[in-house]
Amino acid sequence: MTKLTPDEIRFFRDEGFLIKRGIMDANLTAQARERLWENAPPEIDRDKPDTWVGPIQEYRQKKGEKGNDGGGYGWWYRSIGSEEWMVRMLVAHPPIWEIVEQMLGEGDVVKPDRVRGIYCRLPEGNAPGRPHGCHIDAHAFHLGVVGYIDDVEPNGGGFSVWPRSHHVFYFSNKARNLRDNSEQYTKNLAYFQCRTPVDCHGRAGDVVFWHHRLAHSVGSNRSRGIRKAVLGDYAKKNIERTMNEPPCEDMWEEWPGIPSNGKP
Numbered sequence: 001m002t003k004l005t006p007d008e009i010r011f012f013r014d015e016g017f018l019i020k021r022g023i024m025d026a027n028l029t030a031q032a033r034e035r036l037w038e039n040a041p042p043e044i045d046r047d048k049p050d051t052w053v054g055p056i057q058e059y060r061q062k063k064g065e066k067g068n069d070g071g072g073y074g075w076w077y078r079s080i081g082s083e084e085w086m087v088r089m090l091v092a093h094p095p096i097w098e099i100v101e102q103m104l105g106e107g108d109v110v111k112p113d114r115v116r117g118i119y120c121r122l123p124e125g126n127a128p129g130r131p132h133g134c135h136i137d138a139h140a141f142h143l144g145v146v147g148y149i150d151d152v153e154p155n156g157g158g159f160s161v162w163p164r165s166h167h168v169f170y171f172s173n174k175a176r177n178l179r180d181n182s183e184q185y186t187k188n189l190a191y192f193q194c195r196t197p198v199d200c201h202g203r204a205g206d207v208v209f210w211h212h213r214l215a216h217s218v219g220s221n222r223s224r225g226i227r228k229a230v231l232g233d234y235a236k237k238n239i240e241r242t243m244n245e246p247p248c249e250d251m252w253e254e255w256p257g258i259p260s261n262g263k264p
């Protein structure tokens, strides 16, 4: 059993994210690293780390949401995301699934049949620093996970989060699970963009759990390695019915495993 402790639950509630270390299967993360290279962009040579430094030319291997593409400092291997072992490595992996059900309710969550894919962030070499833009995701879900299949050094392109921003963005959208690109959204982003995010660096096997309304982005990759992450999403079974409803008065109402601030 890998249930979260009360302290971990409170941390997730207050900060909007939680990192669990080393909870993925090491054989599967090794397999994912191996398979990733079959999809390498034309300019990148596995045996020549100097070629890993971006930016790279834009390319598109397949059209559509599940297509593989890349360019600049990004390399997205999406078509691998529906393979059974990839699903088993992340979103259906029992220690991860148990935590998800603990937070969102046992029997209440759709078990995903795919992950978004392997998302890479290439080293940025000596490129000048860029402003840290952030966003919340537009699609309907409740909880996201980012798993690392390789080590991610500090400032190595890790998932960057703006702690506590979920308390603001939860209430600033009209629909509970969709994003309205309103003036208020832009204002809120501007507020958080002036603040320093938390760089969720880690080791292969670490997983970041994050609330769907948490502002996030990819951090700059100042390391020499390629940041390799797998992303997945969870939604409650009733999301089709509730996603257009207004936000709940208590933002944890749909999270039976998370006591709201007023509760012990």
Ligand SMILES: [Fe+2]
Pocket: 135, 136, 137, 216
């Ligand atoms: Fe996002």
